Amino acid sequence: MTIAQKPEHELSIGARPLGTADEQAAAQNVQQMFDTIAPTYDRANHTLSAGLDRWMWSRAARAFRPILQRPEAITLDLCCGTGDMTLALLAHRPKTPLIPTGEGSGEDSNSPQAAPILAVDFSHQMLSRGALKFRPHNIIPIEADALHLPIASNSIDLATSAFGFRNLANYEEGLAELHRILRPGAQLGILECNQPGGLIGAIYNLYFKKILPRVGGLISGQPAAYTYLPASVERFPRPPRMLQLLRNAGFTDVSWTSYVFGTAGLYKATKQ
16 A cells, blocks of 8 residues: 555654654654755755745745744744744844843844744754854754753744654654643744645656656755655645644644645644
8 A cells, every 4th residue: 555545644643764663763764864964955955946945934934924023922943954944934033132131232222122033953964054044143043852842831932844844753742742832822833845636736746756856866965865755745644634633732723825836835823
C-alpha cells in the first residue's frame, strides 16, 4: 500500500523518513538531514520555489500584523530554520527593544518598544545560520525540540511555523505543545505545503517528484534530502484533516487559506 492509498488518519502521526520506524529515529534522521543541508538550504529553497517562498513568508506574516504591532506581544517562530520567516515577522514589529522598567536606554522615551521574537529550531547548523541573520535584530535564537519547548505555559501571544511543522515526529503532540505555551486568546499560524488535486496536482507531482529531487540534489549534494521533501508533503494531512487536528488540540476559529493554487497554505487558529 502506498502513502497515497493509506487512510487519512494514518497520515497524521508525524514525519517518517525512509528507514525510520518510530518517533525517536524519525526525529534524529530529520535533525541530521537538516544539519547536513544547512549550508545550501537558502539557495536551494529560493531556486526550487522560484522565489515564491519569500512571497509566502511575507504574506503569512502580514496576516498577524495586528498582534505583531503590539510592542508587548511575545512571538515565537517554531522550526525557524535559517530565519527567513522570523525576519518576515520582524518587519511588522516596533523597531526598538522593550526596556525593563527603571533602566535607561538612551532612546527617545516616546519610541515604540518591542519584546524580542523567539526563534526556535532543533537543527544546530540551521539555527547557527539563522543566528547570523538575527545579530542586528531583536531576535533570540533558541535551540530546542518542538515537542519539548523550554517555554513557560500560557506565555506566548503568537506562534508561527513555516514549512517546518510537517517535519515533526508527532503532529498531535506538536499541536498540544503549541497550545500549552500560548496564552488564552493567542493565535497560531502554520504555513505548510499541500498536495492539490486535479490538473494542478498532476503538474505539481511531476515537478515535486521528478524535477525537484534532482535539482535539489545537485545544489545540495544531498539527493536523499530532496527525495524526503515530496514524501513528507505527501504524508502530511490535507487541510480538512489538519483543521480537525487543530480542533482536537483545543484551538478555535481554525481556517486554511490557499496559497499558489493550493500547493501551500496558511493554517490559522486561536487558543480559547
